[in-house]
Amino acid sequence: MNNMEQTLSIIKPDAVERHLENEIKDVFKNKGFSIIKEKKIQLEKEEAEKFYKVHETKPFYNDLCNYLSSGPIVVMVLEKENGVIANRELMGATNPADADEGTIRKKYGISIDKNSVHGSDSVENARIEIDFFFKD
Ligand code: UDP
Numbered sequence: 001m002n003n004m005e006q007t008l009s010i011i012k013p014d015a016v017e018r019h020l021e022n023e024i025k026d027v028f029k030n031k032g033f034s035i036i037k038e039k040k041i042q043l044e045k046e047e048a049e050k051f052y053k054v055h056e057t058k059p060f061y062n063d064l065c066n067y068l069s070s071g072p073i074v075v076m077v078l079e080k081e082n083g084v085i086a087n088r089e090l091m092g093a094t095n096p097a098d099a100d101e102g103t104i105r106k107k108y109g110i111s112i113d114k115n116s117v118h119g120s121d122s123v124e125n126a127r128i129e130i131d132f133f134f135k136d
């Protein structure tokens with residue numbers, strides 16, 4: 001069985017601000033993910049709105065887009081066997097208060113909005129999100 005998958009991961013502003021970038025990258029590497037591509041950028045609000053368009057009807061959409069564009073982020077393409085679900089499991093629940101022990105959000109997340117990492121939620125969305133940041 002070989003089902004290598006790529007997924008998009010973002011280290012969000014709250015984690016970059018606390019200098020957790022290398023520590024979080026090491027968590028991924030220690031769990032067997034390869035970091036195929038990475039870049040540190042800051043989004044314009046309009047770009048964050050485009051990235052999170054799926055959430056545009058949600059009450060938290062505006063705050064979410066302000067937040068994601070509020071400071072530098074690290075965007076990465078991660079690769080691993082069944083990488084999309086493996087990354088979701090390693091990240092933990094959206095709300096760090098609900099996240100399991102051993103997950104990134106449990107360890108580093110501050111709150112439901114400042115939850116330190118983003119990860120694609122399906123193979124299809126992973127392709128779309130990787131293209132969003134890395135299409136040349
Ligand atoms: N979010 C929020 N309030 C909520 C739900 C979500 O601020 O009530 C933020 C949170 O930072 C989350 C992001 O919106 O990571 C995207 O939400 P989604 O449901 O896609 O969660 P995720 O896929 O990141 O676990």
Ligand code: MG
Pocket residue numbers: 119121
């Ligand atoms: Mg999501």
